[in-house]
Every structure is written in structure tokens, then in C-alpha cells.
Amino acid sequence: MIPYGRQDIRPEDLEAVREVLTSDFLTQGPKVPAFEASVAKATGAAHAVAVNSATSALHIACLALDLGPGDILWTSPITFVASANVGHLCGAEVDFVDIDPDTFNMCPQALETKLKAAKSSGRLPKVIMPVHMCGQSADMARIGALAREFGCKVVEDASHAIGGRYLDRPVGDCAHSDICVFSFHPVKIVTTAEGGVATTQSDALAARMERLRTHGVTRDEALMEGASEGGWYYQQIELGLNYRMTEMQAALGVTQMERLDDYVARRNALADRYDRVLGNMPLKRPGRQDGAYSAFHLYVVRVEAEKRREIFDALRADGIGVNVHYIPVHLQPYWARHGFKPGDFPNAEAYYGGAISIPLYPGMTEADQDRVVTSLAAACVRD
Numbered sequence: 001m002i003p004y005g006r007q008d009i010r011p012e013d014l015e016a017v018r019e020v021l022t023s024d025f026l027t028q029g030p031k032v033p034a035f036e037a038s039v040a041k042a043t044g045a046a047h048a049v050a051v052n053s054a055t056s057a058l059h060i061a062c063l064a065l066d067l068g069p070g071d072i073l074w075t076s077p078i079t080f081v082a083s084a085n086v087g088h089l090c091g092a093e094v095d096f097v098d099i100d101p102d103t104f105n106m107c108p109q110a111l112e113t114k115l116k117a118a119k120s121s122g123r124l125p126k127v128i129m130p131v132h133m134c135g136q137s138a139d140m141a142r143i144g145a146l147a148r149e150f151g152c153k154v155v156e157d158a159s160h161a162i163g164g165r166y167l168d169r170p171v172g173d174c175a176h177s178d179i180c181v182f183s184f185h186p187v188k189i190v191t192t193a194e195g196g197v198a199t200t201q202s203d204a205l206a207a208r209m210e211r212l213r214t215h216g217v218t219r220d221e222a223l224m225e226g227a228s229e230g231g232w233y234y235q236q237i238e239l240g241l242n243y244r245m246t247e248m249q250a251a252l253g254v255t256q257m258e259r260l261d262d263y264v265a266r267r268n269a270l271a272d273r274y275d276r277v278l279g280n281m282p283l284k285r286p287g288r289q290d291g292a293y294s295a296f297h298l299y300v301v302r303v304e305a306e307k308r309r310e311i312f313d314a315l316r317a318d319g320i321g322v323n324v325h326y327i328p329v330h331l332q333p334y335w336a337r338h339g340f341k342p343g344d345f346p347n348a349e350a351y352y353g354g355a356i357s358i359p360l361y362p363g364m365t366e367a368d369q370d371r372v373v374t375s376l377a378a379a380c381v382r383d
Contacts, residue, residue: 001319001320001321002319002320002321002359002364002368002371002372003321003359003361004187004298004321004322004323004357004358004359004360004361005186005187005188005297005298005359005360005361006186006187006361006363006364007186007187007191008259008263008361008362008363010255012255013252013255013256016251016252016254016255017248017251017252019251020247020248020251021248023247025247026246026247026248027244027246027247028244028247029247030247031247031248031250031251031254032050032244032245032247032250034250034254035050035192035197035245035250035251035253035254035257036048036049036050036197038253038254038257038258039162039172039182039197039199039253039257040199042162042163042170042172042257042260043162043170043171043172043173043180043199044169044170044172044173045172045173045174045180045199045200045201046200046201046202046203046206047199047200047201047202047203047205047206048197048198048199049197049198049199049200049206049209049210049213050195050196050197050245050250050253051195051196051197051198051213051243051244051245052194052195052196052243052244052245052246052249053183053185053194053195053196053243054082054157054159054181054182054183054184054185054195054196055082055085055086055196056196056213056241056243057181057182057196057197057198057243058082058083058086058129058155058157058181058196058198059086059089059090059241059243060198060209060212060213060241060243061086061155061178061179061181061198061209062086062087062089062090062092062127062155063090063208063212064179064205064208064209064212065126065127065153065155065178065179065205066126067087067090067092067126067127068090068091068092069091069092070092071090071091071092071093071125071126071127072092072093072094072095072123072124072125072126072127073086073087073090073092073093073094073095073125073126073127073128073129074094074095074096074097074111074114074125074127074128074129075087075094075096075097075106075128075129075130075131075157075329076096076097076099076105076106076129076130076131076133076157076348077096077097077098077099077328077329077330077344077345077348078099078104078131078133078326078328078329078348078351078352079131079133079157079326079329080159080325080326081329081332081334083129083131083157083329084096084329084335087127087129092126092127094335094338095125096329096330096340096344096345096348097110097111097114097128098110098345098346098347098348099133099345099347099348099351100139100287100347101287101347101350101351102287103133103136103138103139103286103287103288103289104133104134104136104286104287104300104351105130105131105132105133105136105137105138105139105289106130106131106138106143107347108139108142108143108146110347111128111143111146112146115146115149115150115152118150119150124150124151124152125152126152126153127152127153127154127155128143128146128147128152128153128154128155129154129155129156129157130143130154130156130157131157131159131160132156132157132158132159132160132161132164132171133160133298133325134160134286134294134296134297134298134299134300134325135160135161135163135164135189135267135294135295135296135297135298136161136164136286136288136289136292136294136295136296137158137161137164137165137166137171137289137292137294138156138289139289139290140156140166140175140176140177141167141176141291143176144175144176144177145176147176147177153178154176154177154178154179155177155178155179155180155181156171156172156174156177156179156180156181157181158171158172158180158181158182159181159182159183159185159188159196160183160188160189160295160297160298161182161189161294161295161297162182162184162188162189162190162260162295163189163190163260163261163263163264163295164264164292164293164294164295165292165293166289166291166292166293167291168291171295172199173199173201174199174200174201178200178202178205179198179199179200179202179205179209180198180199180200181196181197181198181199182196182197182198182199183195183196184196184197184249184253184256187297187361188297189260189263189264189267189295189297190253190256190257190259190260190263191252191253191256192245192249192250192252192253192256193248193249193252194249195245195249195250195253211237211238211240212238212240212241212243213240213241213242213243213244214240214242214243214244215236215240215241215242216236216237216238216239216240217234217235217236217237217240218234218235218236218237219233219234223235223237224237225237262362263362264295264296266362267295267296267297267360267361267362268293268294268296270296270299270360270364270369271286271294271296271299271360273366273369274299274358274360274369274373277369277370277373278301278373278376281376281377281380282303282304282380282381283301283302283303283376283380284301284302284303284354285301286299286300286301296360297360298325298357298360299357299358299360300325300355300356300357300358301355301356301358301376302351302354302355302356303354303356303380304354305350305353305354307380308353308354308355308356310379310382311356311376311379311380311382312324312356314375314378314379314382315356315358315375315376315379318375318378318379319375320358320359320371320372320375320376321359322356322357322358322359323356323357324352324355324356324357325355325357326352327352328345328348328349328352330344330345330348331349331352358372358376359372
């Protein structure tokens with residue numbers, strides 16, 4: 001089967017992990033700072049805070065912004081459930097903003113309309129969390145400007161988008177946000193097996209996220225209540241968690257990050273080829289956001305909703321590992337129990353009805369791609 005995504009592990013990755021396993025540090029050693037430095041360099045951020053998953057990074061990002069009971073978080077309904085879950089984990093209320101039907105990202109016009117209504121009702125969100133779906137940045141200049149106008153904080157869920165660019169700047173430089181989060185799951189652009197990173201330009205936010213990932217504990221005497229009792233001494237000054245990344249994960253991340261630009265270039269070349277060869281098929285190809293250079297974590301085509309199941313099953317039966325990203329979060333049973341219902345976000349629901357993610361990963365050959373295209377063409381014209 002040709003999978004929709006696949007990690008690329010090379011001898012230098014294996015050697016980096018082996019070196020850690022024979023070293024003195026399996027956790028809290030030098031590799032995590034080295035990995036953080038590589039992400040900061042690639043994104044232009046002043047700080048990068050590594051944790052054990054992107055969900056953890058989203059969680060501490062919201063905690064660092066003091067999201068809590070009585071507050072509201074808005075995100076996109078087309079995302080993995082983690083984007084919304086972290087709001088509830090902080091004790092906040094969660095709502096959604098419908099997507100742009102071409103880019104699959106949070107629609108700035110829908111956001112503006114909803115913000116104006118929320119201001120009138122006194123229910124503005126504390127945090128807005130746009131999601132860079134498929135690796136393509138949302139329209140962050142407009143979203144950031146709206147957030148500033150209405151007094152909201154912004155966390156970019158860029159789980160798909162390491163290596164992408166927006167207005168000729170790297171995704172993750174936080175030019176229009178407070179914090180940006182990346183995922184390093186195996187099917188993402190580069191991998192640490194599991195892992196996440198939060199980038200920011202703020203010294204204060206970075207320091208707080210570093211503390212939150214390690215139980216809320218500090219050894220900084222300037223932050224303590226009273227004097228230190230000695231070199232062993234620490235204090236827990238707030239409630240944190242154990243979200244630390246291991247040295248093995250970070251070592252893998254360091255070597256993977258060395259190939260980031262090559263991976264993203266290859267994904268774009270494959271996506272461009274899909275654009276060309278799928279042009280005459282009865283389906284819709286992904287739209288492009290002005291000013292964005294996508295990392296192309298996913299390539300999503302949209303077919304007729306009535307035929308999606310049949311096409312999906314035919315591709316799977318033919319050894320093409322297609323998937324669907326994503327079921328709108330507000331339609332999940334958990335969120336339905338919080339008052340959401342079909343029809344709330346029509347663009348998201350229409351997108352979901354016909355979406356199929358077809359294979360795209362750096363190790364994919366043109367022969368693999370041709371096989372996908374041939375199978376998709378046959379499935380689309382099947383009676």
C-alpha cells in the first residue's frame with residue numbers, strides 16, 4: 001500500500017539516537033536545547049520550547065496566555081480535535097470560526113463578522129487559534145490585525161506547517177501571533193517520533209512555557225518566595241505538567257531539521273505535479289492562499305459528497321492509503337454535548353463531505369504518484 005504519509009529515517013538519524021542511548025543523558029541533556037535552537041533558527045523566532053507533543057505545546061501556550069475559566073477560545077472546525085480540546089483542558093469555553101472553502105483555513109471575513117457580534121454581546125474570545133491546514137498558512141496578516149483590534153491573543157496551530165512561509169517570512173516567526181505551535185509526529189514534515197514545539201518572540205512567554213512543561217518548578221531564586229536553601233533547592237511556583245521531550249526524540253529532530261528545506265521542496269514539487277495531472281478530473285484541487293508557500297503536509301482533493309465513500313473504498317482496495325482530514329470538530333459527540341449541531345459551520349461541513357487526502361511524502365516516487373492518479377481517475381469515473 002502507498003500510505004498517505006510516511007517518515008524518512010536515514011542512517012544519520014539512527015546514529016544520532018544511538019549516540020544518545022550510550023550517553024549519560026536520556027532526558028534533560030544537551031540535545032533538547034540543540035533541537036530548540038534548530039527550530040528557532042529555521043523559523044526566525046527568538047525562542048523555541050520543545051515538548052512531548054503538539055497537543056502539549058498548544059496546552060502550555062494557552063496556559064502561558066492565562067486562558068482559564070470564564071474565558072473563550074475560538075479555533076477552526078477543520079482540524080484535529082486537539083486544537084479545541086486544549087481550550088477545555090484550560091477550563092475555557094470553546095467556539096469555532098468557519099473556514100474559507102478554497103484554502104480550508106479560518107476565514108478572516110467570518111472571523112471579523114463573529115468578532116463584531118461577540119463584542120456587542122460582551123463575549124469576545126481571549127485566544128484565537130487559526131489552524132494552518134495541510135501546511136498552508138492562514139491569512140495571518142488579517143487575522144492578526146483583527147486580533148489586535150478586538151484585544152485577543154493569537155496562537156497559531158501550525159502543526160502541519162514547519163518549513164512553510166507567509167508573506168516571505170517563515171511560519172513560526174510570530175509576526176502576527178503571540179505563539180506558534182508545530183507537530184513532529186511521524187507523518188509530519190520532519191519527525192521526532194512524537195513531539196511538539198512552541199515558538200515565540202516573547203522572553204516572558206518562553207520562560208513560562210519552559211516552566212509549565214516541567215511541573216511549574218523553578219530554580220531561579222528571583223522567582224522564589226524567600227531565599228534559596230542551596231544548590232539542590234527548587235520551588236513549585238505554579239501548577240505545571242511533565243511535558244518534557246526526551247533526548248532521543250530531540251536527537252532525531254536535530255538531524256531531521258537539517259533536511260527541512262529539501263523535504264518541503266520535494267513536497268511542493270509533488271503537489272505541483274498533482275496540480276498538473278489532476279487538472280481534467282471531476283474533482284477540486286487545493287486552493288492557494290495569497291502570499292503563502294505551503295509545507296504541503298497534506299494534499300486534499302474534494303469529490304462529489306455522494307461518491308466520496310465509494311471513491312475512498314475503491315482507492316483503499318487498490319492499495320492507495322487515502323485518508324480524510326478532518327471530521328469537523330463540532331460534529332464529534334463530545335462537542336455535540338456542548339451544544340454544537342450540524343449546520344453551525346456550513347463551509348466546514350461541505351468541505352468534509354467530499355474531502356480525501358491522497359498520498360504525499362518526500363520519499364514518494366513519480367511512479368507511486370502515477371499509480372495514485374491512475375487509481376483515482378478510475379474511481380472517479382466508476383458508475
